[in-house]
């Protein structure tokens with residue numbers, strides 16, 4: 325039997341009259357990349373926030389790494405969040421800190437008793453992983469958008485999470501830089517044996533990194549499968565999404 329590392333059952337979340345998630349079910353297995361597709365405002369970010377315990381669902385179950393997320397609080401929630409890396413849409417680097425300082429920040433804040441040599445080694449390794457060793461003493465403002473995304477991913481990787489959550493990793497990047505980021509997401513899976521959820525509107529990204537694709541339609545995952553399986557579906561809502569992306 326496959327090992328579901330994230331298991332979501334009948335998850336519901338509304339904001340007033342806005343019923344965003346209306347019975348979401350999803351299993352994510354160890355070592356796979358699952359891409360979550362859906363139009364703007366369908367609740368992809370809400371789902372991610374519920375998975376990391378930043379938002380509480382109205383009902384349903386979310387089990388991650390064998391733990392019921394809703395039951396976690398205090399130190400247990402802090403420990404859990406170290407295992408689940410969240411790479412934000414806008415990279416969220418600290419502009420006043422160098423790249424080295426940006427990478428040190430999560431380590432120093434979350435891991436005790438590290439020596440200076442340990443910290444230096446971890447920073448150098450994380451930068452090497454994303455192919456940006458030469459930027460260590462630069463400031464974020466000196467880097468391109470694609471480089472900043474890579475640093476954002478390195479800053480998440482430095483804690484060696486078991487699960488990576490990427491929120492629109494290629495948004496705002498040119499197609500060539502996007503390919504670099506897609507390759508990096510695949511490399512992260514290989515090197516860290518990480519399990520990932522990737523939220524994207526970018527079908528090239530979905531096709532390149534997704535072992536499976538889950539499409540959020542009307543508050544549920546109605547289509548889950550390989551990229552080809554999902555888009556073979558003649559359902560108008562699925563085809564609209566495809567045509568919009570590939571302009572044909």
Ligand SMILES: Nc1ncnc2c1ncn2[C@@H]1O[C@H](COP(=O)(O)OP(=O)(O)OP(=O)(O)O)[C@@H](O)[C@H]1O
Nearest residue numbers: 339342344362363364365366367368369370371525
């Ligand atoms: N804290 C909140 N309070 C009220 N409404 C919210 C809150 N968070 C999200 N929403 C609403 O829930 C809906 C889903 O938001 P979400 O950010 O998950 O969309 P999304 O699918 O990630 O969209 P996009 O692709 O544009 O990023 C939106 O209509 C949003 O306004």
